Amino acid sequence: MSANVRAPRGTHDVLPDDAARRAVVEDAAARILGAAGYRRIETPAFEATELFARGVGASTDIVQKEMYTFEDGSGRSLTLRPEGTAPVCRAYIEHGMQKLPQPVKLWYLSSFFRYERAQAGRQRQFWQVGTEAIGSADPALDAESIVLLADLLDALGVRELRLRLSSLGTPETRAAYRAELQAYLRAHAERLSEEVRGRIDSNPLRAFDADHSGTREVMQGAPLLLDRLTGEDAEHFAQVRALLDEAGLTYEVDPTLVRGLDYYARTVFEFTSDALGAQSGVGGGGRYDGLIEQLGGPATPGVGWAAGIERMLLAADAQAVGEPVVDLFVAYAGAEHRAAGFQIAHEARRAGLAAQLELAGRSLKGQLKQADRIGARYVAILGEEGATVKEMDSGEQVVVEPGGVIHHVLRGRTL
């Protein structure tokens, strides 16, 4: 390894070409979510550690081993945000948004941080676009939320998408089911993998995801949460499904769908793309009706999702991003004309043109080459006879007064 400093593991520079593709994502999100009444919010990049410990759940991998936690100068424990829902809920409480018309619909596009081993589609600093709709338990809100994500993924051309859907019930149902599942797992403990056995207390639901053959056999006969939903929860789920059906969305009900954060209740969903590698989830979310209360606010329902920018782009057809337009490149035949060129380039920009000036001391030949590379439509060459304005496509050129360059280009632009 060379002695040069590199970007830390799991981080990367967003270079100009990539930044242009991201701008497409941001524009699509702003358009689609804005049309549905969502307004942008941005929360701090770091928060009190306690927010995530309480909000995300102490037993989750995120809290147990993936947080970037540090002390600031006064000894406060802070953590780089590993996800977006808890911070937005914190902001909802802190700013008294329960006094606004409900639901409060918010979206964000921010970076998040998790200390994990990087691989394709998984970075230590990653970007997500996400929504949170807080203050209503209406199943229409769940369905609308899912449809919005589907629209965004569709607009971006994300390939080979699949939507999985389930319901976790209310916290009470979930707790009762959890006890039932734990009892079942304990009864078959000897056939379970060591890892799953060790998680019976902390996260029994995850047993459904195990690859271990003995565990899989046991899970074939395990009780399913979907079968234990109360009448209200079952009805809520049925209404979400009916609305999605009506919207023409294809999905698969997967009773084993488990999301890795503790705050989910009732509806949960995840979009995956088979065009991706092992990290196939492009976006997912669900309802978190108990979270606001958990964080010290009034009992308030909410639903939201997050989608990974890097993963959406990986799974999307490479969309050609248009080259930036350059109206004018100002070249000069000798250094004594540089000051005049500087002024013309500046004035051209004030007149609304995209204008660039030779800035590297190239030979005239090199300057024309540069103008060609950046796709300039006109080049103004300043010299003894005045300004030679050359139209690059045709190669035609005319000599004008230096003060007439901008007028000439402006006229040509409308042709």
Added chain:
RNA sequence: GUGGGCGUAGCUCAGCUGGUAGAGCUCCUGGUUGUGGUCCAGGCGGUCGGGGGUUCGAGUCCCCUCGCUCACCCCA
């Protein structure tokens, strides 16, 4: 944290059984004493990831280490 693969110029790569480094592309200059896209010539650019060992000699062999990458785990 655990495995597999890979580390030679900015990029893509070559370098045979060890003899001390090359090509293409890019960039700059010149051919055209003031003019692009083609062509020709030249130039810039590498302690061959790092350290140690074997050897008269290591980019080539051995050991260690760091990094990148894919996967496990988990998620966006």
